Amino acid sequence: MATDVREAILQLVQDRNISEDLAVKIVEDTLLSAYRKKFGSDENAEVRFDDDKNCVSILARKQIVDGVYNPASEIELEDARTLNPEAEEGDEILIELDPKDFGRMAIASAKQTATKSIRDIRKDSLYAEYKDKEGEIIIGYYQRERNGTIFVDLGKIEGVLPKKFQSPREIYHVNDRIKALIYRVEKNETGLSIVLSRGHPDFVRAIFELEVPEIYDKTVEIHKIVREPGYRTKLAVFSSRDDVDPVGACVGLKGVRIQAVIRELEGEKIDVLKYDPDPQHFIKNAMSPAEVREVVILDEAKHKALAIVSESQLSLAIGKQGLNVRLANRLVDWEIDVKTPAQFEEMDITSEPRAAASRLFGDSEYEDEISTISELPGVDEAVAALLAQNDIEYIEDFINSDDEKLLEFEGLEKAQIDALRNLIDELVEVKIDESDDEEFAPDSDVPAWDTSSGAAVEAVESGGGHWDGAVPPQPAPDEEIDEDLVCPECGAKVTTDMTSCPACGIGLSFEYEE
Numbered sequence: 001m002a003t004d005v006r007e008a009i010l011q012l013v014q015d016r017n018i019s020e021d022l023a024v025k026i027v028e029d030t031l032l033s034a035y036r037k038k039f040g041s042d043e044n045a046e047v048r049f050d051d052d053k054n055c056v057s058i059l060a061r062k063q064i065v066d067g068v069y070n071p072a073s074e075i076e077l078e079d080a081r082t083l084n085p086e087a088e089e090g091d092e093i094l095i096e097l098d099p100k101d102f103g104r105m106a107i108a109s110a111k112q113t114a115t116k117s118i119r120d121i122r123k124d125s126l127y128a129e130y131k132d133k134e135g136e137i138i139i140g141y142y143q144r145e146r147n148g149t150i151f152v153d154l155g156k157i158e159g160v161l162p163k164k165f166q167s168p169r170e171i172y173h174v175n176d177r178i179k180a181l182i183y184r185v186e187k188n189e190t191g192l193s194i195v196l197s198r199g200h201p202d203f204v205r206a207i208f209e210l211e212v213p214e215i216y217d218k219t220v221e222i223h224k225i226v227r228e229p230g231y232r233t234k235l236a237v238f239s240s241r242d243d244v245d246p247v248g249a250c251v252g253l254k255g256v257r258i259q260a261v262i263r264e265l266e267g268e269k270i271d272v273l274k275y276d277p278d279p280q281h282f283i284k285n286a287m288s289p290a291e292v293r294e295v296v297i298l299d300e301a302k303h304k305a306l307a308i309v310s311e312s313q314l315s316l317a318i319g320k321q322g323l324n325v326r327l328a329n330r331l332v333d334w335e336i337d338v339k340t341p342a343q344f345e346e347m348d349i350t351s352e353p354r355a356a357a358s359r360l361f362g363d364s365e366y367e368d369e370i371s372t373i374s375e376l377p378g379v380d381e382a383v384a385a386l387l388a389q390n391d392i393e394y395i396e397d398f399i400n401s402d403d404e405k406l407l408e409f410e411g412l413e414k415a416q417i418d419a420l421r422n423l424i425d426e427l428v429e430v431k432i433d434e435s436d437d438e439e440f441a442p443d444s445d446v447p448a449w450d451t452s453s454g455a456a457v458e459a460v461e462s463g464g465g466h467w468d469g470a471v472p473p474q475p476a477p478d479e480e481i482d483e484d485l486v487c488p489e490c491g492a493k494v495t496t497d498m499t500s501c502p503a504c505g506i507g508l509s510f511e512y513e514e
Contacts, residue, residue: 018121024049026117031058031099034110038102039072046094059094123192126157130185130194137206138196142176152178152196165197168230169266179264181206199229207264208235211257214249221246223275226330230268232319234286234327236275247272283307283336286328290317293341301374303334311340373398376423383416395428 012023028047035058036042044061062075064087075095080087087093099107140152140159148163150172161180172178180196181203187193197203204225214220215237223236237246250272251258262270273285280295283305290313298304307325309317317338318325329336339347372393374384390409392398398406398420406417485494492503500506 012118016118016122018118018125022121026114026121027056029117030110030114031056033113034099034102034106035060035097037106037109041072044073058097058099060097061092061094064089064091064093119191123187126192127185127187130157130182130192133182134185135202135206136182137179137203137210138182139177139179140196142172142174142178144174145172150178152180154194157192157194159194159196161196161198165195165199166229167198167266167268169268170198170230199227201225201227201233204233204235204261204265204270207261208250211260212250212252214239214244214246219244220249224331226327228323228327230266232269232271232323232327233265234271234273234288234331236273236282236286236331238275247274279305279332279334282332283328283334286331287317287324287336287338290324292317296344298337305334305336306344307336307338308341308344309338311342314338314340371395373420376427379420379423380416383412383420386411395424399424 009020009023009027012018012026013020016023031047032042032045035045039045039060046059046061048057048059049055060072062073062080064077064080065074066077066089068074068076075093077087077089080091080093083095084093099110102110138154138159140154143151143153143158145151148166150161150166152159152161159180159182161178165183178196178198180198181200182194183197183200183202184195185192186195202225204227205222208222209216212220215222219241220237220239223238225233225235227233235250237250239246239249249257258270258272262268271288273288276282276285279300280297283295284292284307287307287309290309292307292309292313294308296306296308298306307317316324319327325336325338373379373387373395374381374393376384376395386409387393387398392401392406403414403417406412407414485496486492487494487501487503487506489506490501490504492501494501
């Protein structure tokens with residue numbers, strides 16, 4: 001059987017915008033589907049085209065046998081010799097078939113296969129085309145809206161602009177031109193889904209690449225963009241060339257470039273600032289448009305910082321409903337608190353922030369003070385982390401712990417303990433509070449613990465580790481002691497061998513007086 005299929009192939013190529021090879025593959029799959037519907041299998045079927053693709057034939061490969069059990073794959077020797085006089089039993093012969101003989105059901109099945117093949121090929125080709133464009137800007141036209149989702153005509157296919165990816169400033173009407181970012185391209189059972197976005201930070205990035213040639217050619221690079229769609233965007237930029245001002249390049253002469261971006265975003269505010277690897281400088285820049293007096297690092301490991309601004313700049317630094325400081329947090333990836341100098345002076349902060357405070361307010365009392373093991377220069381980070389996991393974070397705690405206790409920690413070795421003790425001896429000067437020493441010194445004029453006979457004992461609150469964790473000495477057994485001791489905080493009964501109240505937990509110490 002020979003059929004003129006050249007015109008059908010060309011029609012597929014033009015109507016479906018597919019290649020000629022794919023059109024040929026569709027014709028082949030269609031004929032095989034009809035054969036499979038008729039005979040149950042297409043393993044012995046073969047489709048052949050001539051060189052010009054003008055004719056196509058479907059052939060069945062059959063075994064020559066003496067006694068046919070399966071007509072689909074076998075043929076009698078006598079029947080085979082009518083086709084080929086030289087045929088012998090056991091040979092294979094190719095028999096040309098006419099698809100018209102396959103029956104109406106087989107032909108209908110073939111049509112369905114052809115339709116599905118065309119749909120799948122179109123979906124695959126569109127997927128390959130648009131998948132490569134993810135993250136790029138595309139222009140389409142408003143078609144319709146349903147439940148807040150806008151359907152956009154992109155020419156070859158329809159895209160969707162979900163409500164959550166729209167800017168609250170924007171309102172669209174039918175046939176309005178829409179510029180959007182191709183956010184996601186994915187296949188599904190119904191076809192191809194192209195999700196658009198005008199609220200994603202990468203939409204702003206793509207707009208800047210269109211408006212700022214220095215960003216397009218990588219002379220100026222964008223470190224990070226954070227955004228509240230419709231309200232404010234913060235953009236951190238830097239340049240690898242010293243002679244190029246990254247912020248000035250983005251703003252343009254008389255602000256012409258930044259104004260073009262703002263118009264595209266329907267008036268959304270944009271802060272363009274310079275990226276700085278120093279977190280203090282970067283945080284100060286990120287708080288734009290507010291002017292920050294100083295940035296204090298509260299906890300470098302946990303990325304906590306404090307921005308100190310004047311009273312007049314406080315509301316600007318925080319922004320409406322906290323928007324400015326919230327965007328700054330996301331831009332620098334630090335947790336930023338904003339305080340005025342007066343509020344900062346009232347804060348109870350640890351030694352490291354106090355050192356920064358002393359530099360801010362001209363006090364050098366806390367300069368170069370080290371309190372935690374992790375702050376030691378050259379410390380083994382793994383050892384410091386292991387000790388912190390076992391609640392030994394401060395140098396003081398380590399000094400007061402004996403080796404026997406430390407060796408109980410899994411993974412900690414004696415050599416590591418000795419090395420850390422040597423490092424502390426070399427780098428740390430241990431400061432002793434002389435007032436406490438006088439109180440507990442044996443040769444003090446009024447000793448804190450008088451063990452002479454007839455001494456009276458009184459329970460008092462222990463102030464800030466009065467005995468540095470050590471149990472106070474006990475009076476001699478023959479001393480006369482008032483047994484009715486009570487906690488000065490809650491009134492519960494206590495004894496002299498207690499270092500804290502069993503009822504309220506307050507620290508206790510005992511003083512003996514004549």
